[in-house]
Amino acid sequence: MYEGPVQDLIDELGRLPGVGPKSAQRIAFHLLAAEPADISRLQEVLQKVKEGVVFCQVCGNVSEEQTCRICRDARRDPTVVCVVEEPKDVVAVEKTREFKGRYHVLGGALDPLSGIGPDQLRIRELLGRIGSDDIKEIILATDPNTEGEATATYLVRMLRDFPGLTVTRLASGLPMGGDLEFADELTLGRALSGRRTV
Amino acid sequence: MYEGPVQDLIDELGRLPGVGPKSAQRIAFHLLAAEPADISRLQEVLQKVKEGVVFCQVCGNVSEEQTCRICRDARRDPTVVCVVEEPKDVVAVEKTREFKGRYHVLGGALDPLSGIGPDQLRIRELLGRIGSDDIKEIILATDPNTEGEATATYLVRMLRDFPGLTVTRLASGLPMGGDLEFADELTLGRALSGRRTV
Numbered sequence A, B: 001m002y003e004g005p006v007q008d009l010i011d012e013l014g015r016l017p018g019v020g021p022k023s024a025q026r027i028a029f030h031l032l033a034a035e036p037a038d039i040s041r042l043q044e045v046l047q048k049v050k051e052g053v054v055f056c057q058v059c060g061n062v063s064e065e066q067t068c069r070i071c072r073d074a075r076r077d078p079t080v081v082c083v084v085e086e087p088k089d090v091v092a093v094e095k096t097r098e099f100k101g102r103y104h105v106l107g108g109a110l111d112p113l114s115g116i117g118p119d120q121l122r123i124r125e126l127l128g129r130i131g132s133d134d135i136k137e138i139i140l141a142t143d144p145n146t147e148g149e150a151t152a153t154y155l156v157r158m159l160r161d162f163p164g165l166t167v168t169r170l171a172s173g174l175p176m177g178g179d180l181e182f183a184d185e186l187t188l189g190r191a192l193s194g195r196r197t198v
Helices: A005-014 A021-032 A036-050 A087-096 A123-132 A146-159 A185-193 B005-014 B021-032 B036-050 B087-096 B123-132 B146-159 B185-193
Strands: A077-084 A101-105 A137-140 A166-169 B077-084 B101-105 B137-140 B166-169
Touching: A005 A021, A005 B036, A021 B036, A021 B087, A036 B005, A036 B021, A036 B036, A077 A087, A077 A123, A087 A101, A087 B021, A101 A123, A123 A146, A137 A146, A146 A166, B005 B021, B077 B087, B077 B123, B087 B101, B101 B123, B123 B146, B137 B146, B146 B166
Parallel strands: A077 A101, A077 A137, A137 A166, B077 B101, B077 B137, B137 B166
Antiparallel strands: none
16 A cells, blocks of 8 residues: 555554554554664664574573573572473563572473474473472473463373472463452362362 | 574664564574575665665655655545554555545654643645645544644644635544444444444
8 A cells, every 4th residue: 555665664563462463553653763773773683683682592482692690590490490381481470479489481382283293392401400400399380271281281190200390280260360250160160179278 | 591693782772662682582583594686675764764864845745756646546536535643544544445536644743741732743835735736634543642633733733724624534433343332432422422223
């Protein structure tokens, strides 16, 4: 609909996830009116990402160096490892300020229909860490959906044979701040079966 | 929350209009997994936009050449000019396939609180076109909001003195496909006062 580079920009922006045609148009006209320095900054970070983001050799999280900040932090408990699907899950757990251990990022969840099996995830690396480091507890913090549950179940089976290793799973139940009547049956069922004495 | 270029990318994306922190994170991880060629294309269109998009010397629309496709098109009626605020309004009117005349893009609407007066809009250029070209009708197609209405009122006053020039305004009324009961009072009032014999 537009001539020249404006339409090209709208097309490229529209390819990004969650950016519809209207948003793409709005962003394009915002950039059209932006300072060249602002656009340059965006180009530069794209360049850095294109050149390759480093992933931590230990846990698989995005990192600035070969080993990430959390894995280098001696104050973090190396005996407890929280296993998550993606780097953004590390951020989510960190925000709780409840966890002082280390992480292991799988890089996804088991999803045979999309061709993601155990070999596509960083499961071998996890088993290696458990074998060499002094890990006492593995917290399975994969998503509470079909793929995440399947991944957790698979990992439980793989980790069963390590002597002295405790494997835990994040609690399922009612989200805080919610209404009981609006909870779906599955969540309410999990909350019931997971009830605790107080 | 993230280390290195990933956080920089999330920050830069979060500065774009309509992109919140969650969307920025999602787009960043999409780009992290994207092909280098895809990122290069995005960088290239940003470069072109940074180097400057050409605006049509006649109507002010975004253009590939000094004069835009519509202004160069001899089949388009040069005696009718539709005055809009932004290039995206040209696209909106073009989509109707109802209009065969030319356009004039003001570059915004009068908004004294934001420091946008008549001199910040391409009003002088519009008066120049009316003075030199053989224009018989000006259709005021500014937005039906406070700024757009103020701009239309201002233009009506400026265009009053041109002999033989008809000045029209887009009809206000009920949007098609809507329910009468859900129309706001202002829209319904406009629809009433603008009623036509059928």
